[in-house]
Amino acid sequence: MAQFEPVQTRKSLLTGDEAVAHAVRQSSVDLVAAYPITPQTIIVERIADFAASGAFTGQFVPVESEHSAMSACIGGALAGARAFTATASQGLALMHEMLYAASGLRLPISMAIANRALNSPLNIHNDHTDVMGSIDSGWIQLFVENAEEAYDRVIQSFRIAEAVNLPVAINLDGFTLTHSTEPVEMLSDEVVRGFVGRPPKRDSLMDEAPKSFGLMSLPDSYQFFKDDQSRATTGSSVTISQVEGEYAKLSGREHGPLKIFRPGSKVMMVMLGSYAGTARTTARRMKNDGEQVGVISLGWLRPFPEKQFLDALEGVETLMIMDRSVSYGAPAGPLASDVMSLLYRYGIKRKVIAVTYGLGGRGFLEEDAMRLFRYAGKSGSSFESFFFYGGE
Amino acid sequence: MSDPRVRPVGPYPISQGGWHEGGSSKAYVTNDWRLEKPVVDLEKCVGCLYCWVYCPEPAIDLLDRAGKGPSKVRIDYDHCKGCGICQQVCPPKAIKMVPEEEEIANNGSI
Numbered sequence: 001m002a003q004f005e006p007v008q009t010r011k012s013l014l015t016g017d018e019a020v021a022h023a024v025r026q027s028s029v030d031l032v033a034a035y036p037i038t039p040q041t042i043i044v045e046r047i048a049d050f051a052a053s054g055a056f057t058g059q060f061v062p063v064e065s066e067h068s069a070m071s072a073c074i075g076g077a078l079a080g081a082r083a084f085t086a087t088a089s090q091g092l093a094l095m096h097e098m099l100y101a102a103s104g105l106r107l108p109i110s111m112a113i114a115n116r117a118l119n120s121p122l123n124i125h126n127d128h129t130d131v132m133g134s135i136d137s138g139w140i141q142l143f144v145e146n147a148e149e150a151y152d153r154v155i156q157s158f159r160i161a162e163a164v165n166l167p168v169a170i171n172l173d174g175f176t177l178t179h180s181t182e183p184v185e186m187l188s189d190e191v192v193r194g195f196v197g198r199p200p201k202r203d204s205l206m207d208e209a210p211k212s213f214g215l216m217s218l219p220d221s222y223q224f225f226k227d228d229q230s231r232a233t234t235g236s237s238v239t240i241s242q243v244e245g246e247y248a249k250l251s252g253r254e255h256g257p258l259k260i261f262r263p264g265s266k267v268m269m270v271m272l273g274s275y276a277g278t279a280r281t282t283a284r285r286m287k288n289d290g291e292q293v294g295v296i297s298l299g300w301l302r303p304f305p306e307k308q309f310l311d312a313l314e315g316v317e318t319l320m321i322m323d324r325s326v327s328y329g330a331p332a333g334p335l336a337s338d339v340m341s342l343l344y345r346y347g348i349k350r351k352v353i354a355v356t357y358g359l360g361g362r363g364f365l366e367e368d369a370m371r372l373f374r375y376a377g378k379s380g381s382s383f384e385s386f387f388f389y390g391g392e
Numbered sequence: 393m394s395d396p397r398v399r400p401v402g403p404y405p406i407s408q409g410g411w412h413e414g415g416s417s418k419a420y421v422t423n424d425w426r427l428e429k430p431v432v433d434l435e436k437c438v439g440c441l442y443c444w445v446y447c448p449e450p451a452i453d454l455l456d457r458a459g460k461g462p463s464k465v466r467i468d469y470d471h472c473k474g475c476g477i478c479q480q481v482c483p484p485k486a487i488k489m490v491p492e493e494e495e496i497a498n499n500g501s502i
Binding site for chain 1: 399402403404406407408409410411412413414415416417
């Protein structure tokens with residue numbers, strides 16, 4: 001970790017949504033265009049409050065849909081503005097079309113996704129179905145475990161997006177994080193303002209010589225754009241690490257591409273988001289009983305932190321990969337598919353148990369984690385997958 | 393055989409995210425999309441500009457741009473795609489769609 005030079009901080013009790021709103025307020029954002037949707041609503045409400053009180057000095061644009069929210073952010077970003085939006089579930093699905101426009105136009109837009117299940121049946125609670133439907137829309141996808149990490153990653157997202165010219169999404173679990181109050185150590189407004197700076201100049205609609213954006217590209221050129229976008233996303237890992245390192249110098253906090261708990265354990269649970277904490281607590285408890293179990297919690301999913309993930313496999317026999325969404329009819333869930341293709345690519349063989357769990361807010365308690373860890377330790381087959389029903 | 397992993401040189405420089413200097417649509421000539429071309433009978437044209445209103449491309453121009461009064465029309469054959477809507481809407485039926493090959497044959501250029 002980078003050397004910690006303490007700066008003025010303020011410990012506050014905030015929900016995940018409020019932490020995101022404060023991060024936006026402090027980050028010299030020029031434009032927020034957003035439409036409220038549970039469980040993201042409080043982000044929009046707080047930013048609206050800040051706009052009304054004068055604490056947020058950018059432009060707050062209330063729009064009539066999420067499709068419009070993303071469209072407004074695209075227009076703003078094309079004019080050189082630092083743009084932010086937030087959404088969840090159906091809202092993310094509705095803006096799906098414009099997600100590709102934002103990334104294809106290489107616009108540095110930042111967005112918080114308060115992860116929630118998708119209709120039907122109607123469910124407002126947490127899982128990762130929403131973001132997994134958009135996982136290949138060309139956005140950098142970051143996942144957080146708590147409100148403070150959401151605050152940190154939102155601030156960092158502006159620097160990352162503007163350095164690599166790609167949009168960044170920060171995923172925080174609906175309700176588990178968005179509506180739970182936690183202590184968050186905020187940096188001072190001044191320090192954050194200094195850290196984010198102003199967006200660097202880029203080709204813009206405001207340039208004196210007229211430019212036209214959003215070109216049509218025929219078969220002779222389209223693939224070149226996509227190739228560039230793919231390389232930029234893979235290459236962005238260097239920039240993300242740099243920005244995280246710089247931020248760590250101010251805050252003492254570096255979340256990194258992944259967190260490994262008890263490296264080298266025979267059984268490793270691979271997770272995204274807030275439930276990793278439950279798994280870690282359980283693993284700690286089981287260690288007291290002499291059981292070798294650990295947790296890999298991914299902070300980045302796009303770009304996938306390949307090298308760091310491979311390093312975490314030393315001494316591991318079984319990977320229990322926990323998906324909170326379904327790829328209907330696919331060999332495994334989206335996270336498990338990613339991990340397995342990585343293993344194959346590097347010729348690494350590990351036992352894989354692909355678990356689908358926590359859909360529509362279904363709980364994941366310590367006893368659930370313990371049941372899974374124990375099962376993984378005993379399971380004999382090289383691959384299996386099942387739906388796990390934990391506590392309600 | 394060349395290495396399939398090598399990225400070829402593109403048709404032109406690819407700008408990040410794709411932008412172009414203003415006015416690029418003017419430079420993009422679409423006349424080879426056309427199978428039939430509209431031909432204006434200037435005897436019949438009254439300069440009502442119905443064709444200008446309905447043309448999906450900006451392919452209808454004024455014959456007399458300098459004059460202040462009404463003008464008959466001129467087709468911009470660089471951008472006309474030959475959809476024939478102008479012929480359909482022309483009140484005095486002053487526009488006729490003529491097959492491209494016939495035109496070429498009549499011009500004697502083939």
